[in-house]
Amino acid sequence: HRYPQMSNVSEASSSSALDQFLSESSAYYANTPNEWEFSQMFGEEEDNTESNDNDNWISSLAFDSSGRFLAVGYNCGQVVVLTQQEDQTYQLYTEFKSHDSEFDFLTSTEIEEKINTIKWYPYEGATRHLMTSNDKTIKLFRMFERDNDAAPEVVVKPKKVFEGAHAYNINSIAFNSDGETFISTDDLRINLWNININKEAFGIVDIKPENMDELNEVITCSDFHPKSCNILVYATSKGIIRMGDLRDSALCDHHSKQFEDTESDIGGFFQELVTTISDVKFSPNGMFIVSRDYLTMKIWDLRMENRPYRVVKFHDHLIPKLCDLYENDSIFDKFECTWNGNSTRLLTGSYNNNFYICDAFGSHITQMMAAKPTNLYRGGNQQQHLDATLKVLHAAWHPQHDIVALGAKDFGYLYVRKTENDPR
């Protein structure tokens, strides 16, 4: 059924922030049913051609802090920016080439132009800024409208390039709430930058072992706290999340907290592979972290390190199929996850172009399939056959409205929450 059970909030006298938040969440779930419908699809539809060329595959998605803009990054280094119209749909605003592929002379390898991450500058100004990154280079762009005689023209100009600071591939970038600094993370290191200075960065985390033969853990993702300028988290391939406090010392090698779920144990050969964390995000209210591993999403209360506050399971049907998924390398897929604007729901993608929207502190999970509604569309029930080539790796949630963006290969999808059944 659609509506989540109301939690027992009889202890109304409890004044802790957590209790208050949980009771508000319950009310929220009751008032806003977790039902969604297709809104838009964007991407070039090639009739019948099975395109092996993955240049046009979406590689990252990001809403800005107002939600008015949605940036989409592609494997070919292109970034498309869509803007929200009055009717809540998104139209093309501008597009630009962010990165070009380069040749790394030192290692004789090609540096792909694929955009790994896009983040918008957290504070709104007359000009908007967004930051994009490929494996090695981070770029800050400014986007603004220029009044021309004819029609206002949208201009995107590169403002700063931050390069040469990563020996390994960059997997995340995150802005600090101070509006002045940001971090960039690769497999073994995290650098702290000032957005006005591209000649210098501070290395604040370094997990490279003295002897590279002993390497058994890499950093997979990181995030800054949305409000506290001193808190950051980074997650590793061993399923561990470490929290660093920039106030403690100049170097964050000594984590101030370490979150690890030692109970989750499917055992066997695949244990390690499925615990690697593919994405980690602070909740917008700053109270929780969500970590996405292959089979679950785990919600952590920042004050409790030894176990997750909740584990959201939606991939149990994959457990019997882990062998196949390992054979075709799908077990290494990195799925993104994201919170909604009030920290009550979570979104993540899956196979068969499915995506899940889960009540973070309730039990309801909505499963949908990202596809253009056609006559043949049958709704989001579990498919018989697991198609791991159709995957929604990238997902983003509008910070203020219930609009979600999903990226699956060439196509982007926008889904909105159905409001017609909302209780008055």
Added chain:
Amino acid sequence: MLPKKGDSPKEGATSEDASVRLTFVKNLSKTAETVGPDRFRDEIIPEVKALLDDDDDILLALADELGKDEYETYLGGAQHNHLLLSILESLAKVEETGVRDKAVASLSKISHRIPQESCEQHFVELVLRLSESDWFSPRSSACGLISVAYPRASPASQTKLLLSFKRSCEDPTPIVRRSAATALKKIVPLLDKASLLQLVESFKALSVDDQDSVRLLSIENCVAFAEKLSEEEKNSVVKPVVLACGSDKSWRVRYMVASCFTQLVDSLGRQITQTDLVPVFVKLLKDTEAEVRTAASSKVSGVSKLLQKDTVIKDILPCARALATDDSSAVRASLDVMGLAPLFGKDGTNEHLLELFLQLLKDETPEVRLNIIGKLSEVTQVLGLDQLSQHLLPAIMELAEDRQWRVRSSILEYIPLLADQLGAEFFNEKLSVLCVSCLNDCVFSIRESATVILKRIAAVFGVAWAKQYVVPKIVEQSKHRNYLYRTITLTMVSSLADVFPSSEIQSDLLPFVYTLATDPIPNIRINAAKTLNQLIPKLETSYVLSDIIPFLTDKLLTDKDRDVLYFANVALQNARKKQ
């Protein structure tokens, strides 16, 4: 790339090429001179306005240019200054901090030229407009302009300016609060007591801001406030903030306290320092974060000079001793205890400090030892040399032989200072060997430094000393088997020539040049010719005519090497000019 003749001067502004547009901006003054005020205002200024959404480096150049005084003339007089103001106002709204800061600086400069009658309308209103903008960057710029506008504003506007400033201190965007915190210390000196007290709440709020980057700016504001408040107010208003920042959770805030400590002591006064600040300083000297300890340890002497001697002995010295064995070499290298010697006097220094100096002098890290040697003058004034020299020398020798050439270079820099204090006899016995060996160092930079050092010492000890002790060394040098080391002889000669009178140059130094001018290696002969050229201005004219010119014409102009001929010719031209 100057505009070509026939080009309209304004074409550069619309070029597709960013470097052309940048040149246009940098040549704006030339353009103004060419076209005259009327055309500048009517044609060029609109072009400039079109550049306002251009790249940061062009905007930065523009903000810089327009602040220059000449533009008032270019525009045709002070009545047109407002044209500049509107352009700079737009630049002050830009997101890039560098451009905004430059625009604010230029606006400040221009504001002094605006006559009082129109200042209110043109400048004060501009600042208020910026502070009320919807976007954070103009609000941020406004903070930097308030201290400039305030003195020139009417009382009614002053109230408005203060009100807008208070709002900035509570702005939702950290960027604006940071600008406000930075600007506060410039505003405080301008205010009367009543207005000052209005800002106390804002000052306190900024000092407990969530953002570390805002809180750490409070320290300098503490100094500014303390300078204007009464003793009682300092105790109630400023002291709590200093104490809170001294134990802030963020090491960056504590670092600021440490690095501004002498100013805090000065502004808060003896009483508060003795009772409350000393414990704070001690805590900083023992801080868990090395960066904080480094900042605090560099202030040990500066702060101690303002304290009572007993306090220093009881509270500060034990910490200093601990810092001398700190794990971090940066901390040990910044430890400034030498300045304590004058405070303690001869007996006190012997009793309390000598051991500390000697320990640091034997530190394994070169930078620590260099730090001590560099500050010796304060100690030698008190103690006298004999005690030190027996310890100093081994330390100096070791540093002079360090594997890292930059360490060797640093110790070489200190030699003249030591020579001056230690005297000629000491130098001859102990240090001269060192200097001469540096002439033969494998690193060129050291060899070159050695020649400069020897010159400086010669300047201190005199020509007679140099002739007796340095010249013989040059003789040896000029006979070195390796041409690289022979070459340095010529550098030595040029260097010494700066402190030798003409006659001595002629009698004692030139012979080397003559000899080396016939060296088998062309490179040396070239350098000999160059050296002659350099020396000619310092020689007596008669000598030049009688000796130099013939030498050049006979020996060098018959040389087979083209480059030798060239430089010999140059020298000859120069010599002939003396006639």
